[in-house]
Amino acid sequence: xxxxxxxxxxxxxxxxxxxxxxxAGIKLLGTEIKSIRxxxxxxxxxxxxxxxxQLYVRNLHISEYSMGSFYNHEAKRDRxxxxxxxxxxxxxxxxxxxxxxxxPLALFISERGFAKLEIGLAxxxxxxxxxxxxxxxxxxxxxxxxxxR
Numbered sequence: 381x382x383x384x385x386x387x388x389x390x391x392x393x394x395x396x397x398x399x400x401x402x403x404a405g406i407k408l409l410g411t412e413i414k415s416i417r418x419x420x421x422x423x424x425x426x427x428x429x430x431x432x433x434q435l436y437v438r439n440l441h442i443s444e445y446s447m448g449s450f451y452n453h454e455a456k457r458d459r460x461x462x463x464x465x466x467x468x469x470x471x472x473x474x475x476x477x478x479x480x481x482x483x484p485l486a487l488f489i490s491e492r493g494f495a496k497l498e499i500g501l502a503x504x505x506x507x508x509x510x511x512x513x514x515x516x517x518x519x520x521x522x523x524x525x526x527x528x529r
Contacts, residue, residue: 385416387487389423394513396483396502404497405462406437409453411445416495417448421487426462428482428499430472435461437484437497461497471501479503508525 392398400521414521415421420443436458444452463471475482486498505513 384522385419386517387419387423387490388425389483390499392415392483392485392502393426394505394510395511396481396500397498398485400474400501401485402463402467402499402501404435404499406495407462408495409419411448411451411453412442414448415445415453415488416441416487423484423487423497426484427483428523430475431458431473433468433469435463435471437461437499440484440487440497442513445471454507461499474501502526 422441426437426440428435430436438458439456440459441456444455471482474480481502481504483500483502484497488498489494490496506527522526
């Protein structure tokens with residue numbers, strides 16, 4: 381079993397300031413977890429939304445399982461996130477504030493073999509913040525190159 385599987389949403393860290401992080405379980409079908417263990421998932425376009433009192437992740441692309449038959453799952457269906465009631469209530473009240481949203485940050489397999497989704501309460505960055513992030517990344521790369529010499 382693959383223990384070090386970690387599918388990261390790099391776009392989220394570039395587009396948003398992450399204020400809080402939570403780890404949530406995902407309600408999956410059998411072919412979905414098998415496909416995730418093969419590493420065939422994409423978190424980049426995914427987002428979280430409340431429908432009623434449940435937190436759902438939408439546009440999380442999990443490719444169809446290659447060995448699955450007619451029991452295969454739909455690739456981009458809505459999936460329920462599993463959190464405590466206290467955490468759900470906190471996220472729902474904070475998510476309704478202006479400028480805050482809930483974004484998936486990473487998808488990974490826990491030590492017990494369950495698929496977990498790391499979500500974050502995030503605030504959107506302005507364009508000058510994004511430029512500053514790019515500058516910091518470039519200077520870090522240049523410093524690493526200088527240190528290797």
